[in-house]
Amino acid sequence: MKITDLKCTMLGANPVVRITTDEGISGLGAVETYKPYIGPYVQFYKQMIVGEDPTNVERVMMRIRQMGAFKPWGAAVSAIEIALWDIAGKAAGLPVYKLLGGKVRDKVRVYNGAIRSPMKGQNPEDYAEAVAKMKTLPEGFTIVKQAISFHSPMVSQVPDYFYGEVQPIGRHPHRGLLTERGLKHTVECVAAMKEVLGDEIGLALDCGPGWTLPDAIRFAEAVAPYNLLWLEDMLTGDYKPYVQPELYRELTRRSSTPIHTGEQIYLRQNFTSLIESNAVNIVGPDPCDVGGIAELKWIAEYADLHGILMAPHGTGNGLIGLAALVQVAATLPQNYIAFEYPIGQPDWWYDIVEGLPRPIVQNGFIEVWDRPGLGIEINAEAARQYLPEADRDFFD
Numbered sequence: 001m002k003i004t005d006l007k008c009t010m011l012g013a014n015p016v017v018r019i020t021t022d023e024g025i026s027g028l029g030a031v032e033t034y035k036p037y038i039g040p041y042v043q044f045y046k047q048m049i050v051g052e053d054p055t056n057v058e059r060v061m062m063r064i065r066q067m068g069a070f071k072p073w074g075a076a077v078s079a080i081e082i083a084l085w086d087i088a089g090k091a092a093g094l095p096v097y098k099l100l101g102g103k104v105r106d107k108v109r110v111y112n113g114a115i116r117s118p119m120k121g122q123n124p125e126d127y128a129e130a131v132a133k134m135k136t137l138p139e140g141f142t143i144v145k146q147a148i149s150f151h152s153p154m155v156s157q158v159p160d161y162f163y164g165e166v167q168p169i170g171r172h173p174h175r176g177l178l179t180e181r182g183l184k185h186t187v188e189c190v191a192a193m194k195e196v197l198g199d200e201i202g203l204a205l206d207c208g209p210g211w212t213l214p215d216a217i218r219f220a221e222a223v224a225p226y227n228l229l230w231l232e233d234m235l236t237g238d239y240k241p242y243v244q245p246e247l248y249r250e251l252t253r254r255s256s257t258p259i260h261t262g263e264q265i266y267l268r269q270n271f272t273s274l275i276e277s278n279a280v281n282i283v284g285p286d287p288c289d290v291g292g293i294a295e296l297k298w299i300a301e302y303a304d305l306h307g308i309l310m311a312p313h314g315t316g317n318g319l320i321g322l323a324a325l326v327q328v329a330a331t332l333p334q335n336y337i338a339f340e341y342p343i344g345q346p347d348w349w350y351d352i353v354e355g356l357p358r359p360i361v362q363n364g365f366i367e368v369w370d371r372p373g374l375g376i377e378i379n380a381e382a383a384r385q386y387l388p389e390a391d392r393d394f395f396d
């Protein structure tokens with residue numbers, strides 16, 4: 001079998017990658033919603049993989065893996081990797097999880113990081129209301145994650161939140177020392193959320209990046225009584241092209257709440273120092289940024305050897321990303337907690353994708369399905385109307 005083409009289009013909010021072959025089998029790859037500009041970057045790899053046998057996934061990846069980088073520049077390589085596994089599974093007549101070593105679990109736990117309703121403000125009562133709504137969702141999530149502090153509008157909406165300057169644009173650009181009021185406000189919002197959630201639903205917080213180490217330690221100490229599941233990306237993280245494991249190690253040693261990072265990191269090599277020095281308690285790579293699903297599995301196995309837990313990122317990965325996450329999560333060792341459940345945007349995504357269980361999530365879990373490849377397909381007839389004019393031949 002040989003790869004004949006590599007395509008990328010925008011389908012609603014998500015870029016979609018499609019690899020075609022000379023045997024009529026094609027594969028789909030997912031890119032996060034926040035990357036509508038990725039198309040030309042996908043095309044960059046085309047001449048390096050056309051003519052290769054897509055079922056030799058690793059051999060194809062060796063041609064392109066070195067030409068990616070931290071988020072967002074690992075996305076194209078990651079989407080290609082996922083599409084290769086989709087083809088390899090279909091060619092073998094097996095679900096991707098079988099090719100990755102088989103199922104460790106029949107259903108995978110997911111956590112809510114994507115289903116949100118608009119918040120009226122940034123006060124404790126607004127945070128309480130946000131998680132109260134999450135508590136009633138039909139998915140029955142057992143873990144929810146809420147953005148706070150530098151990962152939220154607190155920075156601009158809470159007066160004198162920190163000693164830095166509020167930036168009008170950028171992806172989580174803030175960094176600096178919190179004011180005492182800012183620190184207290186953040187802790188009050190945590191208390192309000194826990195008041196609602198009690199010990200029925202686990203609460204994780206997406207916090208930064210941008211905290212100074214002393215603030216991060218003070219905050220971790222202040223929220224210790226609340227038994228939070230994790231504090232994510234306090235120091236470095238989302239859209240930071242570096243890790244600073246030595247700072248994380250200091251924080252983790254001082255915090256009884258698990259410390260989490262990793263969604264922006266590209267490749268296993270960039271996790272080794274975090275893992276080997278036990279700089280965090282939980283890693284959270286995103287299969288659509290880290291280099292793909294086999295890359296994520298490798299990191300999970302290595303983390304497990306070091307007593308580090310795994311909670312993959314995935315909020316923007318759309319329904320193809322959801323399928324990729326289900327396949328790999330089924331195979332991860334027992335350090336697996338849950339992955340971040342992505343949704344289809346807009347809603348018509350649920351009409352064009354075939355193969356997903358309905359409902360998708362029950363009691364906070366997704367049943368792992370058994371169809372070949374990723375086990376889902378886009379119905380080309382139903383999807384064609386949503387393709388950009390220039391990509392009308394995307395499914396041909």
Ligand SMILES: [Mg+2]
Pocket residue numbers: 206232233238263
């Ligand atoms: Mg995050």
